[in-house]
Amino acid sequence: ETVMTQFPATLSVSPGERATLSCRASQTVDNNLAWYQQKPGQAPRLLINGASTRIGGTPARFSGSGSGTDFTLTISSLQSEDFAVYYCQQYINWPRTFGQGTKVEIK
């Protein structure tokens, strides 16, 4: 099983600032990585797949990078609606596995 580790667990950021979230895989996943956003009481929403491809409707302030085992989700200028929990997920092998999440909170 590929273990996905996200850090930090919580990120405190002021609106307008940049947020950098990290995700590490226990073995290479090439670029088979997705990022999701989940707000309280809502289902997750797919933001990025292929490590760096924004899904239609994902704002341009969200960018993904990385390949192999180390990945980053960057939110260039946090808006109020971006405060949420973010999950990474690998889909190179079974079982599909998610990271434990990073909570982005208002500083």
Add this chain to the structure above:
Amino acid sequence: VQLVESGGGLVQPGGSLRLSCDASEYSFSTNWMAWVRQAPGKGLQWVANINEDGSEKYYVDSVRGRFTISRDNAKNSLSLQMNSLRGEDTAVYYCVTGAWSYGYWGQGTPVTVSS
């Protein structure tokens, strides 16, 4: 795309429950489908996946042999039969589309396993 889950509820340990997901405005029969769950206050856990015609199925180890994923393409419906339920199966269960990244999610149906 609309995915509407149903069938969740309270069940005793060792009991069974069948979840359903009705899909609309979606090319159901030509796409993989899956179930993903989220325990209270916890992260996401992939549970099972099924291919377009139901001939391929994958499960997380913790549910293999107890849960069965299935689909009825004529009815645009996905199911999860859950047997021998345990306390650790308590979660919100989401019906999702895909097998790689998961593009569309239902609103989830809660399952509570408790005596």
